[in-house]
Amino acid sequence: MSNFHRDLQNDQLHHPKDFVAAANSTKLTKNATGNLEWIADSGGGGAVSQIVAGTGVTISPVGGTGNVTINAAGAGVSQIVAGTGITISPSGGTGNVTINAAGAGVSQIVAGTGITISPSGGTGNVTINSSGTANNFVSRNIKSFGSIVGGIEFGLGNAQYNNEHKFSTNLGAANLTSMSPKNMVNSSVWTNPISGASLKNWNGWAYGSSGTQVTISLLRVKLACPIEGEFPSEIPVCRSSAINLTMTGNNTPICFNVSAFSTCEGWDEFMQPNEVLVLSAYHLAKEEMTFHLNTNIMIGF
Numbered sequence: 676m677s678n679f680h681r682d683l684q685n686d687q688l689h690h691p692k693d694f695v696a697a698a699n700s701t702k703l704t705k706n707a708t709g710n711l712e713w714i715a716d717s718g719g720g721g722a723v724s725q726i727v728a729g730t731g732v733t734i735s736p737v738g739g740t741g742n743v744t745i746n747a748a749g750a751g752v753s754q755i756v757a758g759t760g761i762t763i764s765p766s767g768g769t770g771n772v773t774i775n776a777a778g779a780g781v782s783q784i785v786a787g788t789g790i791t792i793s794p795s796g797g798t799g800n801v802t803i804n805s806s807g808t809a810n811n812f813v814s815r816n817i818k819s820f821g822s823i824v825g826g827i828e829f830g831l832g833n834a835q836y837n838n839e840h841k842f843s844t845n846l847g848a849a850n851l852t853s854m855s856p857k858n859m860v861n862s863s864v865w866t867n868p869i870s871g872a873s874l875k876n877w878n879g880w881a882y883g884s885s886g887t888q889v890t891i892s893l894l895r896v897k898l899a900c901p902i903e904g905e906f907p908s909e910i911p912v913c914r915s916s917a918i919n920l921t922m923t924g925n926n927t928p929i930c931f932n933v934s935a936f937s938t939c940e941g942w943d944e945f946m947q948p949n950e951v952l953v954l955s956a957y958h959l960a961k962e963e964m965t966f967h968l969n970t971n972i973m974i975g976f
Contacts, residue, residue: 830862879970883922
């Protein structure tokens with residue numbers, strides 16, 4: 676039997692079932708129960724039944740149906756590593772990490788007036804100390820006389836009746852490195868009262884027989900106070916300064932001025948409490964020589 680339906684003209688065809696009642700932008704489909712049903716036309720090949728989260732994507736709700744929000748999960752920061760000039764906390768660089776610029780910091784410390792630093796280069800871990808107030812000085816002027824034999828170092832003794840000291844204490848062989856505690860006391864010209872004092876200047880005038888030479892020294896001498904253990908027979912000496920004076924005659928005094936002083940190995944730059952200064956003199960000629968000295972020693976705090 677032939678199918679003549681296909682040969683009908685458009686005006687002779689009827690609309691599908693429920694066409695008149697169906698809403699605009701809908702289409703007729705056979706649903707899951709086998710019945711015809713008008714549904715909204717999405718314009719595509721059919722509705723999205725479920726969204727599944729792939730790599731780097733999160734969805735909410737996780738079931739992927741209904742009104743679904745899609746977000747890029749991203750790899751995130753797994754670890755932060757501190758580069759040059761940066762510090763991080765915690766140092767492991769994971770979790771909630773705080774990043775700070777470490778900064779260049781202080782590149783160098785330079786000691787100004789009245790300041791000393793250690794190490795002297797001023798880099799690394801630097802200790803800063805006050806070297807004393809620039810205007811806090813004590814000075815002592817000493818008038819002295821010497822009549823000494825060669826090869827022996829003599830310390831300045833107590834003042835004579837005319838307030839003149841004499842180099843009369845035999846300290847030992849010339850250019851000594853130690854002396855007895857008794858000679859320290861007999862020849863001291865200064866006993867330091869507090870920590871932090873240092874030699875600032877030593878100057879003066881001297882005269883004697885022309886051509887004779889004498890070496891005059893400022894010696895630092897220290898002995899623990901109070902004495903610990905067995906009493907020592909000899910104690911160390913630091914020769915802070917030594918000047919060689921060649922006399923030009925009794926009527927032509929010569930001068931000297933010292934402002935830089937040596938610190939011996941193992942000694943502190945600053946004098947300690949009860950440390951003593953000794954003024955000494957020696958010459959190496961065989962004959963006895965005589966000289967006169969007027970000197971001033973300045974100490975700063």
